[in-house]
Amino acid sequence: MNDIPTPDSIGLSREDLPNSYIGRSVPRPNVPKLVQGRATYTDDVVLPRMVHAAFLRSPHAHARIVSVDATAAMQVPGVVRVFTGQDLAKVCDPWVAVLAHLKGMKSAPQHPLPLDRATWQGEPIVAVVADSRAAAEDGVAALRVEFDPLPAQVDMETALAPGATVIHTELGDNLVFQRTAVQGDVDAAFAAAHKVVEATFVTGRHTGVTLEPRSIIADYNRADGTLTVHQSTQAPHMMQNVFAKQLRMEESQVRVICKDVGGSFGIKVHVYPDEVAVAAMSRILGRPVKFVADRFEAFASDIHARDHRIKGRIAVDADGKILGFDIDDLTGIGPYSVYPRTSAIEGNQVVNLCGGPYDFANYRCTTTVVLQNKVPTCQYRAVGHPIATAVTEGLVDLAAQAIGMDPIEMRRRNLVRDDAYPFTSPAGMKFEGLSHHASLKKLLEMVPVERIRADQAEARARGVHRGLGIAAFIELTNPSPFMYGIGGARISAQDGATVRMDPDGSVVVASGVTEQGQGTEAILAQIVAHGVGVPVGKVRVITGDTQATPYGGGTWACRGAGIGGEAALQSAIALKEQLLTVAGTMLQANPASLDIVLGEVVDKATGAQRISLSEIGRIVYFRGDTLPKDLPREFVQTRHFITKEYPFAFTNGIQACWVEVDVATGMVKVLEHWCVEDCGRVINPLLVDEQVRGGIVQGLGGALYEHCVYDDQGNLLTTTMADYLVPMAAEMPEIHVGHVETPTRESLLGAKGAGEAGTAGAPGALMNAINDALRPLGGIVTAQPFTPASILRALGTI
Amino acid sequence: MSARVDITLTVNGERVTRSVEARRHLIDFLRLDLGLTGSHAGCEHGVCGACTVRVDGEIVRGCLVLAASLDGAEVTTIEGLTDTGEVADLQDAFVARNAAQCGFCSPGMVMAAADILRHHPGASREEIREHLSGNYCRCTGYQAIVDAVEQTLKSRQEAAR
Amino acid sequence: MVRMKWPAIGYVRATSLEDLWTAQAAHGGSAQVLAGGQTLLATLAFRLSDPKVLIDITRIAALRGIGAQGGVLRIGALTRHAELGRDPLVRQHAPLLAEAVPLIAHPAIRNRGTIGGSLAYADPAAELPACVVALGATIVLASARGERRVAAEDFFTGLLQTALEPGEIIAAVELPSATAATRCAIVEVARRSGDYAMAGLAACLSLDAAGTVAAPRLVFFGVGSGPVLAAKAGAALAGRVLDHAAIGAAQMALAEDLDPPADMHGPPEMKRHLARVLTQRALGRFLPASEIAA
Structure with missing residues (x-):
């Protein structure tokens, strides 16, 4: 296992081994079209007879729909048809988002458009279809919909209290899910501890703000009974199943095509009622219907996430040894659990991940997941990780402070040893191999801690307050069916790749994982080029089409490289074997004595060129008559991969953040940021590094700026990009990325996920940095986002 | 009244005459009337920068310009800018540095970066960041983009010596 | 929705x-x-x-152009922010405006937005309305009925409200030219570069050779329903030698000048606090070197 020759492993420079693409910074072949404006996003697709949908969305957080009068709307020029919930229910079934392995979980049936009640402000209520989006919006403006406002359950803290508004009376209460994990004797450990420190943390409600909004075109063809869906999505096969099931069709009648996607981050892996409505309307109209969410709709209907209040305690002994964590997490998820992944996963992840990097004996963590009348929440980049990391690392820093220990030393004493694996965490997570201490060591090589501490002291003397914060983290990647499949969701944890060689010696790989901009197609090309032995420019990649690719799960939970990449590698190796078998026959040589280098079959011992792949292609495809009759010549090979030994391939890393807090204004300037992460085998450092940086910026954005703010009536106040603040270039720091590589032994490739590490650790590191800066002034912040107002409050200024 | 207005303008060097709805913004005009889909509508309220194009030589937010007001104007989009080769080196640097991930911001980002090349050839990293601060990118950490612009500025300075 | x-x-x-x-x-x-x-x-x-x-109105030539004559700088209403930022006459006669331009949004917006538009919209957090009040500008209004002139501080009448009457437009802004004694500064606290300010201050005053303040005009933005000319703070400064004590007096006086509303960024007391901080930061720039070191 893991014996792929890389330049490093055989002591060669990358230039000496042109055939090895694993670990090389190969530029992405997709980028030229992106920077020249020649990509194809869903909104760029125009179909004959296409009409456009717009939705009337609920102005109330909770209201009964009394009546819908479409008379005036139907008179608006260009308007084709108006659809209500009842209209769509005739062709479309509701769904309930629960997973069987999340014991006791409950949620209510959700229709594409509600039949009688609006349950969040922004919920799609009535659809208008017209010959242009503008005309459809005019039609929406002309609708007369009467609502009878109902009391809204907005605050998650009161969702289970007596007197709460029960959002779905048939459920009995607003409790969706509750789980407690217990290990050891928490009460005894805390009672006997040298120090116990506690704090309450709040993580603000966020949303993904993909620059390309959710986009879909559904095209039902009555003539052949097929539904073709062009969609900006992470999971084409999952959506194929969803559309078929809800619209009472066969899966084979549905094709989902996904070309370029303008960012997803988990936002585009869920079932949205407005998108299912579009499919249902196309089913009824028998013509293509396009819907592209505008920015208001994105804020009011894309899933939100991270709306948690966490009370945490940590117990330590006099030597700084962590004795236990005791954590209580509460999260509000909106009025429905989101289909099909459910909205209980984020809280469940908090339970799985708190304390994750550390070796300690006693653990108790409860998550309570409740309903409320806000936008539904669900999985968003690094699901639960930034919450668990901020809580864990916030508590570790507070404990270090309480016993007067340096925070780095505190971590050195408690991080799980690098030789302790396999290791099962108190939360029950199984780690195959992590590198916390090697990562910390690497981080300390990158971060000039002594210089920083000297600068900090000198600056403090001038009244300038700077702080350094660190945060270790673990990240769950390469999920097995234990994530969704065992709960009954038809979400594939397996993925496949088909690799073929065409007559000209070029190679095509079709994969079930998808490209969202992270570079999936680039690494698949690298892996296949490496596996077959061709120049990377000779590999073309097909993704994002349920009709053209092997069945797979798509892009989520950091699985593209680790799962899809391994399937591609295995199928590439199978193709290579097949090519060498044929070449051996042609050359009357033992296939084992041959190799393929840069598209040429060579003698393994001497490197002498024997025959080109294009010549083999010519002979096999056009002069097969010249070859022995029984020679197998399958230049198309398909392999699938699924992890089997571990439910998840955990990764780890550690981040450091260096900030300056303007204590007069409360403004935080991030001066510099570092991240060391171990995603196993790094396939393309260029892609991994900038993806880690992007993740860090998303984490910093969430911790400093981003917040879906509601008033106490459930009205969303942040509905524009002038109100929901995202991180921009001017405020973001220079970010240094380092790697430790601990390949997983579950696959030949050894790759784990890298997409969420940045987001997982950045908020915790930033929080600790701010608190390090504020420490001499006696202030502490634990509620994100860390706004100027929150910092001025912490300092007692206001 | 949803009036139509006749306009004749130059788009990417070609003369274009259309009758446009008065309410149509420049980006919808480019995308829907001319099929120039390189310019993107990211927020349609002037914040995200995905719709950055040139009007009469200067960058603007295409979503905050009325197409009807552009009679006689000269508009350059990412497609036209690419065709002229004016920023081929910058685009190459974006590729080499992986300064684009999902690419939805990239056309606007390149238009804004091209503005730095024209007007601020000596810009520092900080000034590059400031100049691009109206263009939202969710995928990269901005650093690769800043690197690509900085590299292009340096290469041009060296070539000019 | x-x-x-x-x-x-x-x-x-x-x-x-x-x-x-x-x-x-x-x-x-x-x-x-x-x-x-x-x-x-x-x-x-x-x-x-x-x-x-x-x-x-963007093609009306009469609303364009920047000229200086007789100690007055006239800026046509259609002057775009980017033009304002690079115009040599503006830099010479009203450097405060040139200093304000980089704070306004982003380059693509500045290439299009006009000073007349900014003043007419009268956003309470916008920079240019505060600047023209601080500079003691006169707003030239035009209509079919003819022209009239309104002092900038009388032009802004409430939240997004101005003295513009129906059928009237802003034709130009006229400003007294800066002299050697003029000191101006604009400072603000914004969440991100180019954002509307949580609080901002455009400050103008004259300093004589002895460091005595004359004609102070401290105009805050983002803390009220429009640009707020802080009269009490100005009175606390006028006729005094500018030093830390004088700045402290001006900060104290702000309590009576400002009555900020809460907004998404924070409560009124935060805005009051930021206004005091900005007062220090703006006026601190005008202190003699000996005072800064102190």
């Missing part, structure tokens, strides 16, 4: 003031003037405004 595509509107292009008066007469109160459009068109997207007709 709001919608994004602009509502159905008409469009009229005026190429002269006469054209404009004619169009206004034809469409009356349902027409709205379109200059740079950087605010107006965003409000259309939010359907916050609902004009029936937009009258495009």
Whole structure:
């Protein structure tokens, strides 16, 4: 296992081994079209007879729909048809988002458009279809919909209290899910501890703000009974199943095509009622219907996430040894659990991940997941990780402070040893191999801690307050069916790749994982080029089409490289074997004595060129008559991969953040940021590094700026990009990325996920940095986002 | 009244005459009337920068310009800018540095970066960041983009010596 | 819920003031003037405004141009922010405006937005309204009835409200030229570069050779319903030698000048606090080197 020759492993420079693409910074072949404006996003697709949908969305957080009068709307020029919930229910079934392995979980049936009640402000209520989006919006403006406002359950803290508004009376209460994990004797450990420190943390409600909004075109063809869906999505096969099931069709009648996607981050892996409505309307109209969410709709209907209040305690002994964590997490998820992944996963992840990097004996963590009348929440980049990391690392820093220990030393004493694996965490997570201490060591090589501490002291003397914060983290990647499949969701944890060689010696790989901009197609090309032995420019990649690719799960939970990449590698190796078998026959040589280098079959011992792949292609495809009759010549090979030994391939890393807090204004300037992460085998450092940086910026954005703010009536106040603040270039720091590589032994490739590490650790590191800066002034912040107002409050200024 | 207005303008060097709805913004005009889909509508309220194009030589937010007001104007989009080769080196640097991930911001980002090349050839990293601060990118950490612009500025300075 | 595509509107292009008066007469109160459009068109997207007709004035030559004559700098209403930022006359006669430009949004917005548009919209957190009040500018208004002049501090009358009467537009802004004794500064606290400020201050005063303050005008933005001329703070400074004590007195006096509303960024007390901080930061720049070291 893991014996792929890389330049490093055989002591060669990358230039000496042109055939090895694993670990090389190969530029992405997709980028030229992106920077020249020649990509194809869903909104760029125009179909004959296409009409456009717009939705009337609920102005109330909770209201009964009394009546819908479409008379005036139907008179608006260009308007084709108006659809209500009842209209769509005739062709479309509701769904309930629960997973069987999340014991006791409950949620209510959700229709594409509600039949009688609006349950969040922004919920799609009535659809208008017209010959242009503008005309459809005019039609929406002309609708007369009467609502009878109902009391809204907005605050998650009161969702289970007596007197709460029960959002779905048939459920009995607003409790969706509750789980407690217990290990050891928490009460005894805390009672006997040298120090116990506690704090309450709040993580603000966020949303993904993909620059390309959710986009879909559904095209039902009555003539052949097929539904073709062009969609900006992470999971084409999952959506194929969803559309078929809800619209009472066969899966084979549905094709989902996904070309370029303008960012997803988990936002585009869920079932949205407005998108299912579009499919249902196309089913009824028998013509293509396009819907592209505008920015208001994105804020009011894309899933939100991270709306948690966490009370945490940590117990330590006099030597700084962590004795236990005791954590209580509460999260509000909106009025429905989101289909099909459910909205209980984020809280469940908090339970799985708190304390994750550390070796300690006693653990108790409860998550309570409740309903409320806000936008539904669900999985968003690094699901639960930034919450668990901020809580864990916030508590570790507070404990270090309480016993007067340096925070780095505190971590050195408690991080799980690098030789302790396999290791099962108190939360029950199984780690195959992590590198916390090697990562910390690497981080300390990158971060000039002594210089920083000297600068900090000198600056403090001038009244300038700077702080350094660190945060270790673990990240769950390469999920097995234990994530969704065992709960009954038809979400594939397996993925496949088909690799073929065409007559000209070029190679095509079709994969079930998808490209969202992270570079999936680039690494698949690298892996296949490496596996077959061709120049990377000779590999073309097909993704994002349920009709053209092997069945797979798509892009989520950091699985593209680790799962899809391994399937591609295995199928590439199978193709290579097949090519060498044929070449051996042609050359009357033992296939084992041959190799393929840069598209040429060579003698393994001497490197002498024997025959080109294009010549083999010519002979096999056009002069097969010249070859022995029984020679197998399958230049198309398909392999699938699924992890089997571990439910998840955990990764780890550690981040450091260096900030300056303007204590007069409360403004935080991030001066510099570092991240060391171990995603196993790094396939393309260029892609991994900038993806880690992007993740860090998303984490910093969430911790400093981003917040879906509601008033106490459930009205969303942040509905524009002038109100929901995202991180921009001017405020973001220079970010240094380092790697430790601990390949997983579950696959030949050894790759784990890298997409969420940045987001997982950045908020915790930033929080600790701010608190390090504020420490001499006696202030502490634990509620994100860390706004100027929150910092001025912490300092007692206001 | 949803009036139509006749306009004749130059788009990417070609003369274009259309009758446009008065309410149509420049980006919808480019995308829907001319099929120039390189310019993107990211927020349609002037914040995200995905719709950055040139009007009469200067960058603007295409979503905050009325197409009807552009009679006689000269508009350059990412497609036209690419065709002229004016920023081929910058685009190459974006590729080499992986300064684009999902690419939805990239056309606007390149238009804004091209503005730095024209007007601020000596810009520092900080000034590059400031100049691009109206263009939202969710995928990269901005650093690769800043690197690509900085590299292009340096290469041009060296070539000019 | 709001919608994004602009509502159905008409469009009229005026190429002269006469054209404009004619169009206004034809469409009356349902027409709205379109200059740079950087605010107006965003409000259309939010359907916050609902004009029936937009009258495009950007081709009216009479509203363009920057000139200095007789100690007065005249800036045409159609002057774009980017032009304001690079104009040598502005830099010489009203450097505060040049200093303010980089704080306004982003380059692509500054290439389009106009000073007239910014003043007419009167956003309470915008930089230029505060600057023109601080500079003691005169706003030149034009209508079919002729021209009239309004002192900048009388022009802003409330939240998004101005002295503009129906049918009237801003033609130009006139400013007294800066002298050797003039000291001006603009400072603000914004969440991100280019954002509207949580609080800002445009400050102008004269300092004589002895360091005595004359004609102080501290104008805050983002802390009220429009630009707020802090009269008490000004009085606390006038006639005094500018030193830390004088700045402290001005900060104290702000309590009576400001009555900020809460907003998404924080409570009124935060804005009051930030106003005091900004007062220190703006006026601190004018201190003699000996005072700064102190």
